[in-house]
Amino acid sequence: MASVTPPRGMRDFLPADKARRERVLAVIRERYRAHGFDEIETPVMEEYARLHAGIGGDNEKLAYNVLKRGLDAEAIRAAAEDPSALTDLGLRYDLTVPLARFYATNRGQLPSVFRSIQIAPVWRAERPQKGRYRQFVQCDIDIIGDASGRAEAELAVATLDTLDALGLTGGSIRINDRRILDAMLEGFGFAPDERPGVLITIDKLDKVGPSGVIAELTGRGADPAAVRALGAFLERPQTREHIPFGSAHIRRALPDGIPDRPVEDLAAIGDAVAASRAERDVPLVFDPFLVRGMGYYTGTIMELAHPSVDYSLGGGGRYDGMIGRFLGQDVPAVGFSIGFERIVDLVGEQTASAAPAVVLVHDRDADLGALLTLKSRLVAEGSRVRLEQRTKNLKALLERAANDGYTAFGLVGADASDLEVKPLG
Numbered sequence: 001m002a003s004v005t006p007p008r009g010m011r012d013f014l015p016a017d018k019a020r021r022e023r024v025l026a027v028i029r030e031r032y033r034a035h036g037f038d039e040i041e042t043p044v045m046e047e048y049a050r051l052h053a054g055i056g057g058d059n060e061k062l063a064y065n066v067l068k069r070g071l072d073a074e075a076i077r078a079a080a081e082d083p084s085a086l087t088d089l090g091l092r093y094d095l096t097v098p099l100a101r102f103y104a105t106n107r108g109q110l111p112s113v114f115r116s117i118q119i120a121p122v123w124r125a126e127r128p129q130k131g132r133y134r135q136f137v138q139c140d141i142d143i144i145g146d147a148s149g150r151a152e153a154e155l156a157v158a159t160l161d162t163l164d165a166l167g168l169t170g171g172s173i174r175i176n177d178r179r180i181l182d183a184m185l186e187g188f189g190f191a192p193d194e195r196p197g198v199l200i201t202i203d204k205l206d207k208v209g210p211s212g213v214i215a216e217l218t219g220r221g222a223d224p225a226a227v228r229a230l231g232a233f234l235e236r237p238q239t240r241e242h243i244p245f246g247s248a249h250i251r252r253a254l255p256d257g258i259p260d261r262p263v264e265d266l267a268a269i270g271d272a273v274a275a276s277r278a279e280r281d282v283p284l285v286f287d288p289f290l291v292r293g294m295g296y297y298t299g300t301i302m303e304l305a306h307p308s309v310d311y312s313l314g315g316g317g318r319y320d321g322m323i324g325r326f327l328g329q330d331v332p333a334v335g336f337s338i339g340f341e342r343i344v345d346l347v348g349e350q351t352a353s354a355a356p357a358v359v360l361v362h363d364r365d366a367d368l369g370a371l372l373t374l375k376s377r378l379v380a381e382g383s384r385v386r387l388e389q390r391t392k393n394l395k396a397l398l399e400r401a402a403n404d405g406y407t408a409f410g411l412v413g414a415d416a417s418d419l420e421v422k423p424l425g
Contacts, residue, residue, distance in 0.1 A: 009126060009134030019405050021137075024166065024344050025119060028139050031165050032117045035158035037141050039117040042098040044091060048083075051090045055322055056097055057295040062124040064091040091123040095140045096296070096319065096335060103144055103333075104326035113145040115154075119340075133341060140316075142335035144323065149265050152300050153272035155316065155336040159304060160273075160283055162338065163313075166347050171313070172283045174303045175269070176290035178317075179262040180254065184288065187257045188233070189226035196295070198222060203291040210234035245270040245282040253288045266300070296322050302336060308346060314338040357384040358421055359401040362412035364389060370416030398424060 006012055013021065029039070051063050065087035071079075079085035092098050095118040103114065118140045126132050141158060143151040156173050163171040181202075185195045201216045208216070214231045218224070233255055243249040247267045254263075266286065274282040285305070292301045292315055299318035306313055316336035324330040358378055362371055375385045386406065391397050398409055402424045410421045 007134070009128035009132075011133065011135075015404050020347075021344055024340070024347050025137075025139075027165050028162055028338065028340075029117070029119065031162040032139075032141055032158060035115075035141075035154065035161065037115040037117045037158070039119070040099075040102060041120070042092070042095070042102050042118065044121070044123075045089045046092055046098055046101065048087050048090050050101060050326075051093065051097065052084070053097075053325060055296045055325060056093060057293055059093040059124060062126060063093050064123050064125055066090055093124050094122055095120060095138050095337070096142070096322070099140070099142055099144075099335070100319075100322045100333070101326055103323055103331070107327070107331075111145075113143065116140075116142050116144070118142075131342065137340040139314075139338040139340045140335055141337075142333060144331060144333045146334075147320070147332035149269045149300075150272065151332075151334045152269045152302070152318070153276075155334060156269070156273050156284070156302065157276045159314065159336050159338065160277070163304070163306070163343075166343065168306055168308070168313075168343070168346060171304060171306045172285050174285050174287045174290050174305055174312075175266060176287050176301050177262040177266060177299055178297050178301060179299060180258055180288065181291065183258050183262075184255060185226075187255055188229040189223055190230075191223065194222055199291050200293070202289055203293055205234075205289050245274070245284050245286065250286045253286055262299070269300070292317060300334065304336075304338065306346070309342075311342070312339070313342050313346075355382050355384060356408055357386075357406040358408045358410060359386045359388050359398070359406045359424075360410050360412050360419075361388050361390050361394065361397065362416065363414050365414045366412050366416045367414070371412060374410075374412065374416060374419055 033039070045066065048065060052060050054060070056063075065083060066089040067086060068088050071086065076086065099116060099118060103110065119137065121135055121137050123135050126134050128134060141155060143154060160171055160173070163169070181199065182195065185198055186192075190198050197220065198217060201213055201220070204216070205213055210231065213234065214227060217227045217230070239252075243252060245267075247263055250263050250266055251258075270282050270284045273284055277283060290301055290303060292303065296319040297317040298320045301315070301317035303312040303315040314337050316334070318332070318334040320330060320332045323333055360371070360375060360378075371387060375387060378385045384406075386401070386404075388397060388401065390411075401409065406424060408421050408423050410419045412419060
C-alpha cells in the first residue's frame with residue numbers, strides 16, 4: 001500500500017492551522033500594501049539555465065530540477081553526467097531570481113522605481129529538520145530602480161511595522177555592508193580569490209565562535225598572516241559604553257582603514273529609520289561580521305531579529321548586479337524577506353479575525369430552506385457560518401468547532417424559526 005504521509009520536508013495543514021496562516025499572511029499583505037508596495041505573481045518554475053546562472057549561491061545546489069519531456073532510456077544514459085542535458089526547468093528556490101527575470105521582461109510597463117510584493121511557496125532539496133522544510137512560504141518586498149539608502153530605509157520601516165502589527169514588538173535589524181566586509185578582509189591581508197571562502201567561514205561565527213573560525217580557516221590553508229590579523233581583531237578588548245547608532249558607533253566596531261562611503265551610507269539609513277520611529281531607540285544594530293550567504297549581494301545586508309528567539313526571522317540586502325544579468329544593463333535593487341514559517345509559529349491569537357464565526361447546530365429534520373435563510377442573514381451581517389447536524393455528543397461537536405476558530409453557536413429546531421446565538425467556551 002502506498003504511503004499516505006506527505007513527502008519529507010513538506011506538510012499538510014489542518015483547517016485551524018491553515019486559517020491561522022492565512023490570518024498572518026493577511027496582516028503581512030495589508031502592511032506591505034500600506035507602505036506602497038504592489039503584489040505580483042511569477043511562475044513556480046523558471047528555466048534551468050536561469051536558476052543555475054551562478055547568482056543563487058548554495059541554493060542552486062538545492063534546486064529541484066524538472067526532467068525534459070520525451071527522453072528515452074538511451075538519451076537519459078547519454079546525458080547522465082550533464083544535468084543541463086536532462087532538465088530544462090526547475091522549481092524556484094527563492095523569489096529574488098524570478099523577480100529579476102520578471103522585471104527584465106516587464107520593465108516597460110512598470111514605474112521607474114518599482115516596489116513589489118511576492119508572497120509564495122519556494123522549494124529547496126534541504127535535509128529536513130525542525131524549522132527547515134523543503135517547501136515553505138517566503139514573503140518578499142523589493143525596491144527596484146532606487147540606488148539610494150532611501151530604499152533600505154523603506155524596507156526596514158515596512159518590515160518593523162509589519163512585525164509590530166503581528167504583535168511581535170521589540171524587533172530589530174542587524175545591518176552590515178558587503179563593501180565593509182570586503183575592505184576588512186583586504187585590510188587583514190586575504191587575497192581576492194580566497195575572500196568568498198573566508199566569508200563562508202566567518203558566517204559561522206555565531207555558531208563556532210572566534211576560535212572555531214580561526215581553526216577552520218587554518219585548516220583550509222588560508223593565508224596565515226591574514227588569519228592571525230583576523231584572529232587578533234576578533235579577540236580584541238571591547239568597551240561597552242553606549243553610542244547611538246551612527247558613524248561613530250559603526251567606526252568603533254571596525255578596524256582602521258575602512259572607506260567612509262559605506263559607513264556614511266549605513267549611518268544615513270539609521271537616521272531615516274529613527275525618524276520614522278518617533279521616541280523609540282533606533283532599531284538598527286551594526287554587526288561587522290554579518291555576512292548572509294547569498295553571493296548576489298553587493299552592498300547593504302540585513303537580518304531581522306526579535307528578543308524572543310535566538311535566530312533571525314528574515315533578511316535581505318542590495319543586489320545591484322542581478323537584473324543586469326538578464327537585461328544587459330545594471331539596475332539597482334534591494335529586497336527584504338520575512339521568514340514566514342518562523343514567524344507564524346511565534347504569532348498568537350492577536351491576529352484572530354474580528355468577524356464573528358457562528359456554527360448553526362440544527363436538528364436532522366430542520367427545514368433546509370429556512371436553514372439557508374438563517375445562514376444567509378448571518379453571512380450578510382458579516383459572520384462566518386457553518387451548518388452542523390446535531391449529534392448525541394453536542395459537547396464534542398462544539399469543542400471541534402471552537403478548535404476550528406468558531407466563536408459562537410446557535411441551536412436550530414425543526415422549523416428553523418427562532419435563533420439565539422451564544423458564545424462558545
